[in-house]
Amino acid sequence: MKLQAPKGTRDILPSEIYRWHKARKGFHDVCHSFGYEEISIPTFEDTNLFQRGVGDTTDVVQKEMYTFEDKGGRSITLRPEGTAGVVRSYIENGMSSMPSPIRMFYDITAFRYENVQKGRYREFHQFGLEAFGSEGPAIDVEIISIVNVYFKKMGLSHIALHINSIGCPKCRAAYNEILKDHFRPHMDTMCEDCKNRFERNPLRMIDCKVDAEKDIVKNAPRLIDHLCDECKAHFEGVKAGLEAIGIEYTIDPNIVRGLDYYTRTVFEFVSENVGTQGTICGGGRYDGLVESVGGPHVPGIGFAMGVERFLMEVEAQEVPVEKPDYVKIYFASMSDDAKKFIGKTCYDLRLNGVGCEQDLMGRAFRAQMKYAGKAGIPYMAVIGDDELASGKIKIKKMEDGSEVEVETADLVTYCINNL
Protein backbone atom coordinates (compact mmCIF):
# COMPACT_ATOMS: atom_id res chain seq x y z
CA MET A 1 0.00 0.00 0.00
CA LYS A 2 1.28 3.39 -0.94
CA LEU A 3 1.80 5.72 1.98
CA GLN A 4 0.14 9.06 1.65
CA ALA A 5 -0.91 11.99 3.77
CA PRO A 6 -4.13 11.18 5.66
CA LYS A 7 -7.41 12.46 4.26
CA GLY A 8 -7.87 16.11 4.87
CA THR A 9 -4.22 16.84 5.61
CA ARG A 10 -1.70 18.37 3.26
CA ASP A 11 1.93 19.23 2.97
CA ILE A 12 2.93 22.83 2.68
CA LEU A 13 5.93 22.63 0.42
CA PRO A 14 8.94 24.93 0.27
CA SER A 15 7.50 26.36 -2.93
CA GLU A 16 4.60 27.91 -1.05
CA ILE A 17 5.71 28.13 2.56
CA TYR A 18 6.97 31.69 2.12
CA ARG A 19 3.36 32.77 1.68
CA TRP A 20 2.65 31.30 5.10
CA HIS A 21 5.69 32.97 6.60
CA LYS A 22 4.51 36.31 5.33
CA ALA A 23 0.97 35.77 6.60
CA ARG A 24 2.24 34.71 10.02
CA LYS A 25 4.68 37.55 10.42
CA GLY A 26 2.02 40.01 9.34
CA PHE A 27 -0.45 38.68 11.85
CA HIS A 28 2.06 38.62 14.69
CA ASP A 29 3.15 42.17 13.92
CA VAL A 30 -0.38 43.55 13.84
CA CYS A 31 -1.29 41.80 17.09
CA HIS A 32 1.83 43.13 18.75
CA SER A 33 0.98 46.63 17.63
CA PHE A 34 -2.32 46.32 19.49
CA GLY A 35 -0.64 45.06 22.65
CA TYR A 36 -1.45 41.39 22.21
CA GLU A 37 1.14 38.76 22.99
CA GLU A 38 1.36 35.25 21.69
CA ILE A 39 0.31 32.26 23.73
CA SER A 40 1.19 28.72 22.77
CA ILE A 41 -1.20 26.07 23.99
CA PRO A 42 -1.24 22.26 23.79
CA THR A 43 -2.33 20.50 20.62
CA PHE A 44 -4.49 18.17 22.67
CA GLU A 45 -6.50 18.65 25.82
CA ASP A 46 -8.76 16.75 28.16
CA THR A 47 -11.90 15.93 26.18
CA ASN A 48 -14.03 17.49 28.91
CA LEU A 49 -12.63 20.91 28.16
CA PHE A 50 -14.14 20.96 24.69
CA GLN A 51 -17.38 19.40 25.79
CA ARG A 52 -17.83 22.16 28.33
CA GLY A 53 -16.13 24.96 26.45
CA VAL A 54 -17.34 24.49 22.90
CA GLY A 55 -20.67 23.04 23.88
CA ASP A 56 -22.09 19.55 24.07
CA THR A 57 -24.79 20.20 21.52
CA THR A 58 -22.56 21.57 18.78
CA ASP A 59 -21.69 19.65 15.65
CA VAL A 60 -18.04 20.17 16.44
CA VAL A 61 -18.30 18.24 19.68
CA GLN A 62 -20.93 15.75 18.62
CA LYS A 63 -19.34 14.47 15.44
CA GLU A 64 -16.15 16.24 14.50
CA MET A 65 -13.67 15.68 17.29
CA TYR A 66 -10.56 13.55 17.11
CA THR A 67 -10.93 11.84 20.46
CA PHE A 68 -8.88 8.92 21.74
CA GLU A 69 -7.86 7.27 24.95
CA ASP A 70 -4.20 7.59 25.83
CA LYS A 71 -2.17 4.86 27.48
CA GLY A 72 -3.04 6.21 30.91
CA GLY A 73 -6.74 5.78 30.21
CA ARG A 74 -7.40 9.53 29.82
CA SER A 75 -9.82 10.77 27.20
CA ILE A 76 -7.85 13.13 25.01
CA THR A 77 -9.02 15.30 22.13
CA LEU A 78 -7.05 17.05 19.43
CA ARG A 79 -8.14 20.67 19.67
CA PRO A 80 -10.94 21.51 17.23
CA GLU A 81 -10.38 25.23 17.88
CA GLY A 82 -8.26 27.50 20.02
CA THR A 83 -10.52 29.38 22.37
CA ALA A 84 -11.21 26.59 24.84
CA GLY A 85 -7.51 25.92 25.38
CA VAL A 86 -6.71 29.57 25.87
CA VAL A 87 -9.54 29.93 28.36
CA ARG A 88 -8.29 26.89 30.23
CA SER A 89 -4.84 28.40 30.39
CA TYR A 90 -6.25 31.73 31.52
CA ILE A 91 -7.97 30.05 34.44
CA GLU A 92 -5.18 27.61 35.26
CA ASN A 93 -2.55 30.33 35.37
CA GLY A 94 -4.62 32.75 37.41
CA MET A 95 -4.61 35.44 34.78
CA SER A 96 -7.75 36.99 36.22
CA SER A 97 -5.57 38.45 38.99
CA MET A 98 -3.22 40.02 36.51
CA PRO A 99 -3.84 43.54 35.14
CA SER A 100 -6.80 43.55 32.78
CA PRO A 101 -7.45 43.24 29.99
CA ILE A 102 -5.52 40.07 29.26
CA ARG A 103 -4.96 39.95 25.54
CA MET A 104 -3.32 37.06 23.72
CA PHE A 105 -3.09 35.81 20.18
CA TYR A 106 -2.36 32.37 18.86
CA ASP A 107 -1.17 30.71 15.68
CA ILE A 108 -2.18 27.06 15.71
CA THR A 109 -3.31 23.99 13.86
CA ALA A 110 -6.72 22.55 14.71
CA PHE A 111 -8.43 19.29 13.87
CA ARG A 112 -11.95 18.42 12.89
CA TYR A 113 -13.17 15.13 11.50
CA GLU A 114 -15.22 16.39 8.58
CA ASN A 115 -15.59 15.71 4.91
CA VAL A 116 -13.14 17.70 2.90
CA GLN A 117 -14.06 20.39 0.44
CA LYS A 118 -12.86 23.75 -0.73
CA GLY A 119 -11.43 25.73 2.16
CA ARG A 120 -12.02 22.92 4.62
CA TYR A 121 -9.50 20.41 5.88
CA ARG A 122 -9.26 17.97 8.74
CA GLU A 123 -6.08 19.56 9.93
CA PHE A 124 -6.19 23.28 9.36
CA HIS A 125 -4.52 26.43 10.60
CA GLN A 126 -5.97 29.28 12.58
CA PHE A 127 -4.79 32.68 13.61
CA GLY A 128 -6.82 33.90 16.52
CA LEU A 129 -6.87 35.96 19.62
CA GLU A 130 -8.73 36.33 22.88
CA ALA A 131 -9.24 39.30 25.20
CA PHE A 132 -10.43 38.81 28.75
CA GLY A 133 -11.83 41.15 31.35
CA SER A 134 -13.29 43.96 29.30
CA GLU A 135 -17.03 44.26 29.03
CA GLY A 136 -17.59 47.46 27.09
CA PRO A 137 -17.97 47.71 23.32
CA ALA A 138 -14.54 49.26 22.86
CA ILE A 139 -12.79 45.91 22.92
CA ASP A 140 -15.27 44.52 20.40
CA VAL A 141 -14.35 47.36 18.11
CA GLU A 142 -10.67 46.78 18.80
CA ILE A 143 -10.56 43.15 17.75
CA ILE A 144 -12.61 43.80 14.65
CA SER A 145 -10.21 46.55 13.75
CA ILE A 146 -7.28 44.18 14.23
CA VAL A 147 -8.65 41.98 11.48
CA ASN A 148 -9.31 45.02 9.38
CA VAL A 149 -5.79 46.36 9.82
CA TYR A 150 -4.33 42.94 9.13
CA PHE A 151 -6.22 42.56 5.86
CA LYS A 152 -5.18 46.02 4.78
CA LYS A 153 -1.54 45.45 5.66
CA MET A 154 -1.54 42.22 3.72
CA GLY A 155 -2.80 44.01 0.64
CA LEU A 156 -6.38 42.74 0.65
CA SER A 157 -9.38 44.84 -0.12
CA HIS A 158 -13.15 44.52 0.02
CA ILE A 159 -13.71 41.81 2.54
CA ALA A 160 -17.20 42.26 3.86
CA LEU A 161 -17.76 42.52 7.58
CA HIS A 162 -21.04 41.19 8.88
CA ILE A 163 -22.03 41.81 12.48
CA ASN A 164 -24.90 40.86 14.68
CA SER A 165 -25.80 40.65 18.34
CA ILE A 166 -27.19 37.45 19.74
CA GLY A 167 -27.84 38.94 23.15
CA CYS A 168 -27.15 37.59 26.59
CA PRO A 169 -28.66 34.44 28.15
CA LYS A 170 -31.48 36.53 29.56
CA CYS A 171 -32.73 38.12 26.38
CA ARG A 172 -32.00 35.03 24.39
CA ALA A 173 -34.18 32.89 26.64
CA ALA A 174 -37.02 35.34 26.27
CA TYR A 175 -36.49 35.50 22.53
CA ASN A 176 -36.40 31.71 22.20
CA GLU A 177 -39.89 31.57 23.60
CA ILE A 178 -41.07 34.21 21.14
CA LEU A 179 -39.46 32.26 18.36
CA LYS A 180 -40.98 28.98 19.40
CA ASP A 181 -44.40 30.57 19.59
CA HIS A 182 -43.85 31.79 16.06
CA PHE A 183 -42.83 28.42 14.65
CA ARG A 184 -44.94 26.06 16.75
CA PRO A 185 -48.09 26.15 14.59
CA HIS A 186 -46.02 25.47 11.45
CA MET A 187 -43.65 22.74 12.56
CA ASP A 188 -45.16 20.12 10.27
CA THR A 189 -43.95 22.12 7.26
CA MET A 190 -40.36 22.41 8.44
CA CYS A 191 -37.42 20.17 7.51
CA GLU A 192 -36.19 17.38 9.75
CA ASP A 193 -33.21 19.35 10.98
CA CYS A 194 -35.42 22.19 12.03
CA LYS A 195 -37.67 19.86 13.97
CA ASN A 196 -34.64 18.92 16.00
CA ARG A 197 -33.51 22.50 16.30
CA PHE A 198 -36.88 23.56 17.63
CA GLU A 199 -36.15 22.27 21.10
CA ARG A 200 -32.40 22.31 21.13
CA ASN A 201 -31.52 25.60 19.52
CA PRO A 202 -34.44 27.36 17.84
CA LEU A 203 -32.12 30.20 16.88
CA ARG A 204 -30.63 27.97 14.21
CA MET A 205 -33.94 27.58 12.42
CA ILE A 206 -33.57 31.10 11.14
CA ASP A 207 -30.54 30.38 9.02
CA CYS A 208 -31.70 26.96 7.85
CA LYS A 209 -30.78 26.60 4.17
CA VAL A 210 -33.58 24.15 3.42
CA ASP A 211 -36.40 26.25 4.73
CA ALA A 212 -34.86 29.60 3.91
CA GLU A 213 -37.40 30.48 1.25
CA LYS A 214 -40.43 29.84 3.39
CA ASP A 215 -42.33 32.87 4.59
CA ILE A 216 -42.46 31.46 8.04
CA VAL A 217 -38.68 31.71 8.20
CA LYS A 218 -38.45 35.02 6.39
CA ASN A 219 -40.99 36.59 8.70
CA ALA A 220 -39.58 35.11 11.86
CA PRO A 221 -39.02 37.59 14.66
CA ARG A 222 -35.39 38.64 14.78
CA LEU A 223 -33.30 38.40 17.89
CA ILE A 224 -31.76 41.74 17.16
CA ASP A 225 -35.19 43.32 17.59
CA HIS A 226 -35.66 41.68 20.96
CA LEU A 227 -32.44 42.49 22.78
CA CYS A 228 -32.64 43.61 26.39
CA ASP A 229 -31.71 47.21 27.11
CA GLU A 230 -28.12 46.39 28.15
CA CYS A 231 -27.43 44.29 25.07
CA LYS A 232 -29.02 46.85 22.82
CA ALA A 233 -26.86 49.59 24.29
CA HIS A 234 -23.79 47.43 23.90
CA PHE A 235 -24.52 46.74 20.24
CA GLU A 236 -25.13 50.42 19.60
CA GLY A 237 -21.74 51.06 21.17
CA VAL A 238 -20.07 48.60 18.84
CA LYS A 239 -21.68 50.13 15.78
CA ALA A 240 -20.76 53.65 16.86
CA GLY A 241 -17.19 52.56 17.52
CA LEU A 242 -16.83 51.02 14.08
CA GLU A 243 -18.27 54.09 12.44
CA ALA A 244 -15.95 56.35 14.40
CA ILE A 245 -12.90 54.74 12.82
CA GLY A 246 -14.48 54.23 9.44
CA ILE A 247 -14.90 50.47 9.31
CA GLU A 248 -17.78 49.52 7.08
CA TYR A 249 -20.11 46.75 8.14
CA THR A 250 -23.48 45.28 7.41
CA ILE A 251 -25.82 43.98 10.04
CA ASP A 252 -26.69 40.39 9.34
CA PRO A 253 -29.39 39.15 11.72
CA ASN A 254 -28.76 35.61 10.53
CA ILE A 255 -25.24 35.23 11.89
CA VAL A 256 -25.65 32.74 14.64
CA ARG A 257 -22.23 31.08 15.08
CA GLY A 258 -21.90 27.39 15.55
CA LEU A 259 -20.26 27.35 18.92
CA ASP A 260 -22.37 27.64 22.05
CA TYR A 261 -20.27 30.09 23.96
CA TYR A 262 -21.01 33.25 22.02
CA THR A 263 -22.97 36.14 23.53
CA ARG A 264 -23.79 39.61 22.32
CA THR A 265 -21.48 40.65 19.48
CA VAL A 266 -20.81 38.10 16.75
CA PHE A 267 -19.12 38.87 13.47
CA GLU A 268 -17.76 37.34 10.30
CA PHE A 269 -15.51 38.48 7.51
CA VAL A 270 -16.85 36.82 4.39
CA SER A 271 -15.73 36.41 0.80
CA GLU A 272 -16.87 34.51 -2.25
CA ASN A 273 -13.37 33.23 -2.88
CA VAL A 274 -13.09 30.67 -0.13
CA GLY A 275 -15.72 28.12 -1.08
CA THR A 276 -19.33 27.97 -0.06
CA GLN A 277 -18.37 28.43 3.56
CA GLY A 278 -17.50 32.01 2.78
CA THR A 279 -16.14 32.81 6.18
CA ILE A 280 -12.50 33.81 6.39
CA CYS A 281 -12.69 34.94 9.96
CA GLY A 282 -15.36 34.51 12.59
CA GLY A 283 -15.59 35.62 16.16
CA GLY A 284 -17.51 37.22 18.91
CA ARG A 285 -18.03 37.79 22.56
CA TYR A 286 -18.32 35.01 25.12
CA ASP A 287 -19.15 36.54 28.47
CA GLY A 288 -20.15 33.27 30.10
CA LEU A 289 -17.43 30.98 28.86
CA VAL A 290 -14.72 31.43 31.48
CA GLU A 291 -17.21 30.75 34.21
CA SER A 292 -18.68 27.70 32.52
CA VAL A 293 -15.22 26.17 32.22
CA GLY A 294 -14.70 26.64 35.95
CA GLY A 295 -13.16 30.10 36.24
CA PRO A 296 -14.37 33.36 37.69
CA HIS A 297 -17.03 35.46 35.99
CA VAL A 298 -14.90 37.27 33.43
CA PRO A 299 -16.11 38.53 30.07
CA GLY A 300 -14.18 37.56 26.97
CA ILE A 301 -14.09 38.09 23.26
CA GLY A 302 -12.09 36.69 20.40
CA PHE A 303 -11.95 35.52 16.83
CA ALA A 304 -10.35 32.86 14.70
CA MET A 305 -9.21 33.19 11.13
CA GLY A 306 -8.80 30.24 8.79
CA VAL A 307 -5.30 30.59 7.41
CA GLU A 308 -5.97 28.36 4.40
CA ARG A 309 -8.98 30.52 3.58
CA PHE A 310 -7.04 33.70 4.17
CA LEU A 311 -4.37 32.56 1.73
CA MET A 312 -7.03 31.58 -0.80
CA GLU A 313 -8.29 35.11 -0.62
CA VAL A 314 -4.77 36.49 -1.06
CA GLU A 315 -4.43 34.39 -4.17
CA ALA A 316 -7.88 35.23 -5.50
CA GLN A 317 -7.16 38.94 -5.15
CA GLU A 318 -3.82 38.36 -6.87
CA VAL A 319 -1.86 40.10 -4.17
CA PRO A 320 1.78 39.77 -5.18
CA VAL A 321 3.83 37.84 -2.66
CA GLU A 322 7.55 37.80 -3.31
CA LYS A 323 9.62 34.82 -2.45
CA PRO A 324 12.59 36.03 -0.44
CA ASP A 325 16.13 35.31 -1.66
CA TYR A 326 17.46 33.40 1.28
CA VAL A 327 20.56 32.50 -0.70
CA LYS A 328 22.35 35.57 -2.00
CA ILE A 329 25.34 34.18 -3.83
CA TYR A 330 26.53 31.01 -5.50
CA PHE A 331 30.22 30.15 -5.74
CA ALA A 332 31.15 28.10 -8.79
CA SER A 333 34.37 26.17 -8.39
CA MET A 334 36.97 25.35 -11.04
CA SER A 335 39.41 23.28 -8.98
CA ASP A 336 39.89 21.40 -5.74
CA ASP A 337 41.82 24.29 -4.20
CA ALA A 338 38.97 26.59 -5.15
CA LYS A 339 36.49 24.25 -3.45
CA LYS A 340 38.46 24.50 -0.22
CA PHE A 341 38.52 28.26 -0.42
CA ILE A 342 34.82 28.38 -1.16
CA GLY A 343 34.01 26.08 1.73
CA LYS A 344 35.75 28.38 4.17
CA THR A 345 34.24 31.49 2.61
CA CYS A 346 30.71 30.07 2.83
CA TYR A 347 31.23 29.17 6.46
CA ASP A 348 32.31 32.71 7.28
CA LEU A 349 29.44 34.23 5.35
CA ARG A 350 26.86 32.06 7.08
CA LEU A 351 28.32 32.99 10.46
CA ASN A 352 27.47 36.54 9.45
CA GLY A 353 24.00 35.71 8.24
CA VAL A 354 24.66 35.84 4.51
CA GLY A 355 23.04 32.96 2.63
CA CYS A 356 25.28 31.30 0.08
CA GLU A 357 25.68 28.03 -1.81
CA GLN A 358 28.38 25.93 -3.33
CA ASP A 359 28.41 22.81 -5.47
CA LEU A 360 27.44 19.68 -3.58
CA MET A 361 26.84 17.44 -6.59
CA GLY A 362 30.30 17.23 -8.11
CA ARG A 363 29.00 19.08 -11.12
CA ALA A 364 31.06 20.29 -14.01
CA PHE A 365 31.63 24.04 -14.07
CA ARG A 366 29.07 24.65 -16.77
CA ALA A 367 26.46 22.62 -14.90
CA GLN A 368 27.13 24.65 -11.77
CA MET A 369 26.31 27.79 -13.71
CA LYS A 370 23.13 26.25 -14.95
CA TYR A 371 22.12 25.29 -11.45
CA ALA A 372 22.75 28.77 -10.07
CA GLY A 373 20.70 30.27 -12.88
CA LYS A 374 17.75 27.95 -12.43
CA ALA A 375 17.83 28.31 -8.66
CA GLY A 376 17.39 32.04 -9.15
CA ILE A 377 20.31 32.95 -6.91
CA PRO A 378 20.86 36.68 -7.46
CA TYR A 379 24.67 36.76 -7.42
CA MET A 380 27.45 34.40 -8.36
CA ALA A 381 31.21 34.25 -8.41
CA VAL A 382 33.52 31.92 -10.28
CA ILE A 383 36.54 30.82 -8.34
CA GLY A 384 39.41 28.89 -9.88
CA ASP A 385 43.17 28.81 -9.67
CA ASP A 386 43.37 32.13 -11.51
CA GLU A 387 41.39 33.93 -8.81
CA LEU A 388 43.36 32.30 -6.04
CA ALA A 389 46.60 33.36 -7.73
CA SER A 390 45.59 36.93 -8.55
CA GLY A 391 43.67 37.53 -5.34
CA LYS A 392 40.81 39.11 -7.26
CA ILE A 393 37.28 37.75 -7.57
CA LYS A 394 34.50 38.97 -9.82
CA ILE A 395 31.00 39.00 -8.32
CA LYS A 396 28.36 38.92 -10.98
CA LYS A 397 24.82 40.12 -10.68
CA MET A 398 22.72 37.56 -12.48
CA GLU A 399 19.90 39.92 -13.31
CA ASP A 400 21.89 42.15 -15.64
CA GLY A 401 25.28 40.45 -15.91
CA SER A 402 27.18 43.34 -14.35
CA GLU A 403 30.34 42.47 -12.45
CA VAL A 404 32.25 43.93 -9.52
CA GLU A 405 35.83 42.96 -8.78
CA VAL A 406 36.74 42.38 -5.13
CA GLU A 407 40.02 41.53 -3.40
CA THR A 408 40.00 37.99 -2.03
CA ALA A 409 40.73 39.30 1.42
CA ASP A 410 37.70 41.61 1.27
CA LEU A 411 35.29 39.06 -0.18
CA VAL A 412 33.41 38.22 3.01
CA THR A 413 33.16 41.82 4.13
CA TYR A 414 31.97 42.90 0.70
CA CYS A 415 29.24 40.27 0.65
CA ILE A 416 28.06 41.16 4.14
CA ASN A 417 27.74 44.83 3.24
CA ASN A 418 26.54 44.72 -0.33
CA LEU A 419 24.40 41.66 -1.06
Place this chain on the structure above:
RNA sequence: GUGGGAUUAGUUCAGUUGGUUAGAGCGCCAGUUUGUGGCACUGGAAGUCAUGGGUUCGAAUCCCAUAUCCCACCCCA
Protein backbone atom coordinates in the same frame (compact mmCIF):
# COMPACT_ATOMS: atom_id res chain seq x y z
C1' G B 1 -22.96 10.75 7.57
C1' U B 2 -25.13 11.64 2.18
C1' G B 3 -24.58 12.77 -3.16
C1' G B 4 -21.78 13.93 -8.07
C1' G B 5 -17.04 13.87 -10.78
C1' A B 6 -12.06 12.07 -10.89
C1' U B 7 -7.36 8.83 -10.17
C1' U B 8 -1.97 6.73 -16.17
C1' A B 9 6.03 9.07 -15.06
C1' G B 10 7.96 14.18 -10.22
C1' U B 11 3.91 17.20 -12.71
C1' U B 12 0.05 18.40 -16.55
C1' C B 13 -2.21 15.16 -19.66
C1' A B 14 -2.86 11.62 -24.40
C1' G B 15 -3.90 6.46 -24.84
C1' U B 16 -8.77 4.19 -30.87
C1' U B 17 -14.28 -0.98 -30.90
C1' G B 18 -10.41 -4.65 -25.05
C1' G B 19 -4.95 -6.62 -28.81
C1' U B 20 2.60 -6.97 -28.93
C1' U B 21 7.42 -3.72 -25.30
C1' A B 22 1.90 2.29 -22.24
C1' G B 23 3.28 7.74 -24.85
C1' A B 24 3.97 13.39 -25.07
C1' G B 25 4.96 18.44 -23.02
C1' C B 26 7.17 20.48 -18.75
C1' G B 27 10.52 19.14 -14.89
C1' C B 28 14.85 16.13 -13.33
C1' C B 29 20.00 14.02 -14.43
C1' A B 30 24.14 14.02 -17.81
C1' G B 31 26.67 15.87 -22.03
C1' U B 32 27.60 19.80 -26.14
C1' U B 33 36.43 19.66 -24.41
C1' U B 34 37.96 23.25 -17.16
C1' G B 35 36.40 30.10 -17.65
C1' U B 36 30.56 32.36 -17.28
C1' G B 37 23.63 31.18 -16.21
C1' G B 38 18.16 31.15 -18.04
C1' C B 39 17.95 29.68 -24.52
C1' A B 40 19.22 25.73 -27.99
C1' C B 41 20.81 20.74 -29.30
C1' U B 42 21.92 15.41 -27.91
C1' G B 43 21.29 11.49 -24.62
C1' G B 44 19.29 9.29 -20.02
C1' A B 45 16.48 7.91 -15.70
C1' A B 46 11.74 7.55 -14.34
C1' G B 47 5.05 3.95 -14.36
C1' U B 48 2.65 -2.46 -9.68
C1' C B 49 -1.85 2.49 -15.33
C1' A B 50 -4.67 4.31 -7.03
C1' U B 51 -5.48 -0.63 -4.36
C1' G B 52 -7.95 -5.50 -4.21
C1' G B 53 -11.04 -8.80 -6.63
C1' G B 54 -13.83 -10.32 -11.12
C1' U B 55 -15.08 -11.00 -16.68
C1' U B 56 -11.83 -12.41 -20.95
C1' C B 57 -7.41 -16.20 -24.94
C1' G B 58 -5.94 -11.11 -23.69
C1' A B 59 -7.66 -5.36 -19.31
C1' A B 60 -4.93 1.29 -18.47
C1' U B 61 -9.64 0.26 -21.28
C1' C B 62 -15.49 -3.64 -19.09
C1' C B 63 -17.80 -4.96 -13.87
C1' C B 64 -17.66 -4.79 -8.28
C1' A B 65 -15.49 -3.16 -3.76
C1' U B 66 -12.09 -0.03 -1.12
C1' A B 67 -8.92 4.26 -0.63
C1' U B 68 -7.70 9.11 -1.90
C1' C B 69 -8.56 13.85 -4.47
C1' C B 70 -12.05 17.68 -6.21
C1' C B 71 -17.03 19.72 -5.66
C1' A B 72 -21.67 20.03 -3.02
C1' C B 73 -25.26 19.04 1.36
C1' C B 74 -24.78 19.53 6.84
C1' C B 75 -21.76 22.55 9.70
C1' C B 76 -17.72 25.51 10.44
C1' A B 77 -12.03 28.63 10.21
